Amino acid sequence: MSKRTRKVGVTGKYGTRYGASLRKQVKKMEITQHARYTCTFCGKDSVKREAVGIWKCKSCKKVIAGGAWTVSTTAAATVRRSVQFPASRSSLAHITCSTVRRLRELTEA
Numbered sequence: 001m002s003k004r005t006r007k008v009g010v011t012g013k014y015g016t017r018y019g020a021s022l023r024k025q026v027k028k029m030e031i032t033q034h035a036r037y038t039c040t041f042c043g044k045d046s047v048k049r050e051a052v053g054i055w056k057c058k059s060c061k062k063v064i065a066g067g068a069w070t071v072s073t074t075a076a077a078t079v080r081r082s083v084q085f086p087a088s089r090s091s092l093a094h095i096t097c098s099t100v101r102r103l104r105e106l107t108e109a
Contacts, residue, residue: 010034029069037071040064047071 005012010030011023018026037047042060050056055064055071067073 032069 011027036045039047039057041062044059046059047055047057052068055066
């Protein structure tokens with residue numbers, strides 16, 4: 001069997017073309033693209049990329065819309081967090097509630 005690559009990994013197919021820094025960037029993207037991810041439905045590490053933005057779990061056969069290189073993008077995580085914790089629970093709302101509570105206690109006492 002022939003000797004395998006030591007540094008270049010999946011970008012060995014490009015040879016000496018395109019420059020080292022570009023190949024390093026492509027290597028990072030291709031590793032995340034070809035990796036297996038954990039399914040949010042069944043919990044197994046069986047989500048693989050079908051096409052650009054389409055991810056499929058081999059175990060439970062669910063199809064997930066995601067990013068081009070990874071299952072979840074940073075923008076999607078931000079949206080998910082804002083939906084999970086709506087603006088009514090923000091620090092401004094907390095300050096307003098505590099102020100109202102303090103004023104109510106002052107009027108009752």
